Amino acid sequence: MLKEAIYHRPKNNFAYAYNDTTLHIRLQTKKDDVDTVELIHGDPYIWEKDQWVSTKKPMTKSGSDDLFDYWLAEVTPEFRRMRYGFSLTSKDEKLTYTEKGFFVEEPKDCGLYFCFPFLNKGDVFHAPAWAKDTVWYQIFPERFANGNKAINPEGALSWGSTEPTTTNLFGGDFEGVIEHINHLVNLGITGIYFTPIFKARSNHKYDTIDYMEIDPQFGDKETFKKLVKTCHAHGIKVMLDAVFNHSGFYWAPFQDVLKNGKDSKYKDWFHIWDFPVQTKPKPNYDAFAFVSDMPKLNTENQEVKDYLLEVGRYWVREFDIDGWRLDVANEVDHQFWREFRHAVKTEKEDVYILGEIWHDSMPWLQGDQFDAVMNYPFTTATLDYLAKNKTKAEDFAHSISKVLHSYPVNVNEVAFNLLGSHDTPRILTICEDDKNKLKLLFLFQLSFIGAPCIYYGDEISMTGDQDPGCRKCMIWEEEKQDLDMFAFVKKLIQLRKERPTFGNHGDIRFIEANNETNHVIYEKTSSDETILFIVNNSEQDLVVTLPENTKGKVLRDIWNNSEFAADADSLSAKLPAYGFHIFAY
Numbered sequence: 001m002l003k004e005a006i007y008h009r010p011k012n013n014f015a016y017a018y019n020d021t022t023l024h025i026r027l028q029t030k031k032d033d034v035d036t037v038e039l040i041h042g043d044p045y046i047w048e049k050d051q052w053v054s055t056k057k058p059m060t061k062s063g064s065d066d067l068f069d070y071w072l073a074e075v076t077p078e079f080r081r082m083r084y085g086f087s088l089t090s091k092d093e094k095l096t097y098t099e100k101g102f103f104v105e106e107p108k109d110c111g112l113y114f115c116f117p118f119l120n121k122g123d124v125f126h127a128p129a130w131a132k133d134t135v136w137y138q139i140f141p142e143r144f145a146n147g148n149k150a151i152n153p154e155g156a157l158s159w160g161s162t163e164p165t166t167t168n169l170f171g172g173d174f175e176g177v178i179e180h181i182n183h184l185v186n187l188g189i190t191g192i193y194f195t196p197i198f199k200a201r202s203n204h205k206y207d208t209i210d211y212m213e214i215d216p217q218f219g220d221k222e223t224f225k226k227l228v229k230t231c232h233a234h235g236i237k238v239m240l241d242a243v244f245n246h247s248g249f250y251w252a253p254f255q256d257v258l259k260n261g262k263d264s265k266y267k268d269w270f271h272i273w274d275f276p277v278q279t280k281p282k283p284n285y286d287a288f289a290f291v292s293d294m295p296k297l298n299t300e301n302q303e304v305k306d307y308l309l310e311v312g313r314y315w316v317r318e319f320d321i322d323g324w325r326l327d328v329a330n331e332v333d334h335q336f337w338r339e340f341r342h343a344v345k346t347e348k349e350d351v352y353i354l355g356e357i358w359h360d361s362m363p364w365l366q367g368d369q370f371d372a373v374m375n376y377p378f379t380t381a382t383l384d385y386l387a388k389n390k391t392k393a394e395d396f397a398h399s400i401s402k403v404l405h406s407y408p409v410n411v412n413e414v415a416f417n418l419l420g421s422h423d424t425p426r427i428l429t430i431c432e433d434d435k436n437k438l439k440l441l442f443l444f445q446l447s448f449i450g451a452p453c454i455y456y457g458d459e460i461s462m463t464g465d466q467d468p469g470c471r472k473c474m475i476w477e478e479e480k481q482d483l484d485m486f487a488f489v490k491k492l493i494q495l496r497k498e499r500p501t502f503g504n505h506g507d508i509r510f511i512e513a514n515n516e517t518n519h520v521i522y523e524k525t526s527s528d529e530t531i532l533f534i535v536n537n538s539e540q541d542l543v544v545t546l547p548e549n550t551k552g553k554v555l556r557d558i559w560n561n562s563e564f565a566a567d568a569d570s571l572s573a574k575l576p577a578y579g580f581h582i583f584a585y
Helices: 129-134 174-179 183-188 219-233 252-263 303-320 334-347 376-389 393-405 435-447 481-499
Strands: 016-018 023-030 035-043 055-058 060-064 068-075 081-089 092-100 101-103 115-118 136-139 191-194 198-200 208-216 238-244 323-326 352-354 414-420 451-455 507-514 519-525 530-536 542-545 556-557 562-564 572-575 580-584
Touching: 023 035, 023 081, 035 068, 035 101, 035 323, 035 451, 055 068, 060 219, 060 507, 129 334, 174 183, 174 219, 191 323, 208 303, 219 303, 238 303, 238 352, 238 519, 303 334, 376 393, 376 414, 376 435, 393 507, 435 481, 435 530, 481 542, 519 542, 530 572, 572 580
Parallel strands: 136 191, 136 451, 191 238, 238 323, 323 352, 414 451
Antiparallel strands: 016 023, 023 068, 035 055, 035 081, 060 068, 081 092, 081 115, 092 101, 198 208, 507 519, 519 530, 530 580, 542 572, 556 562, 556 580
16 A cells, blocks of 8 residues: 555544534545555543454545545444544555554554544534525626616616627616516526625726615615515525625725825725835735735724624625625635624524635635635536536546545535636637537536536526626527527426435436546435436447446436336447436436
């Protein structure tokens, strides 16, 4: 065995409480290096005849990537505490791995083993229960629908009359969303994520002028209350987008600093390097990147903290919103987010807190800060394989396995899984307008673990390049919509709701990833059923041999609602180019 590849730490994604009574223990080993692993575990205070009493439980290989195998055991310690280690067996070697290293003979002193001191309920990661079964829909308010032309901003253009630019306006508003709520209900959406709605100068509204006021081009507070109530009446949650890392240039406190310099009472609300304040050619203060229009807020300043925490509370308390998406969340100090979580969940216990983080996010996902992050590693892996043809089947399976093992299972269950957004090219454009590829993207997204999010218009095959091209006006003329794609996505969402295993209540693992034919087979399993997914990501028709464990079983094609059965030694399935099968048994 390659000892250097064997790894465990008694925390985070390797040892955690899945719920109030159950621990998940993971181990990493070199790929294909270890045949079996058993978890050695016991209570540290139970001894007999001067020896620690322990038992063994087989660990399951939960997945692999290009370098490592991952093993999992689920255990319920009787007294909520545990010492534990690992018994590893290969063809010619057997070792015990503990906190103190490797042993040929299994140690009897529990002090040498890893320690899970106590399963305190207060330490268990708890996200809102509703988030696990939510299908999100992202709306860029300026471009979804114009329902009230009387409040159009100055210079607003006719809806969809020209291509979007970084500055033009089309008058999208809250009334437009209310008017078209049935589009979302029909699709099966249960959550809306709005990009910023607060007063700002830009069309994207990420340059906040007033965190306590709605931008007048969207409507007033009464209209927003009506929107939230309308959504709730249709079983749809509402999540707002907030920028607490930086303000807009025209936010009153920053304007005061520009005017009064070191005499401004707000000078410590920002990270000013020296005075006088300069915005060109580069700002002499911390900003988002080096954008002078977005000065970074000093969230360690108590006055700033008090103001922003009240913002978080206010929109929950007064408007009954259900979630906050937090922009540039990784650049704000951890203590602020701990206090933010306490503040908003005191107003409403099941508020969903989502951070925008593009990299390893474990420090924010330990139950004291965020409920989820935007799952960009999932996005990258899925687009690279199914849309861009940058990777083959094996690389895709490895990348997704890495995603799944980077976080605890209860974190993965509420991860925000997106394919496209206002920051990226439209996914059909990435697919070079190949709608078969787009369907495979939706299939994987909507059968994966986590909370999927659809960017407005993707369900009707809208196209567009990088921002601003991806921010076109929503197409409402039915004859211009791709109704076949809409029906396809709707059917996937229905399957997700009707069959819990298909959605977020089944464990996922890859059965096969074939680079030669570029197809993958993965399964979702629960105590109720197993669902097998076969995806042909190639231009060729393909005949695939089904897994051994399907022999002699009656398979149901749940996409076409028909039986797929054969009394043969080996089952096989034929797939067209960019086709798929979904079998349940």
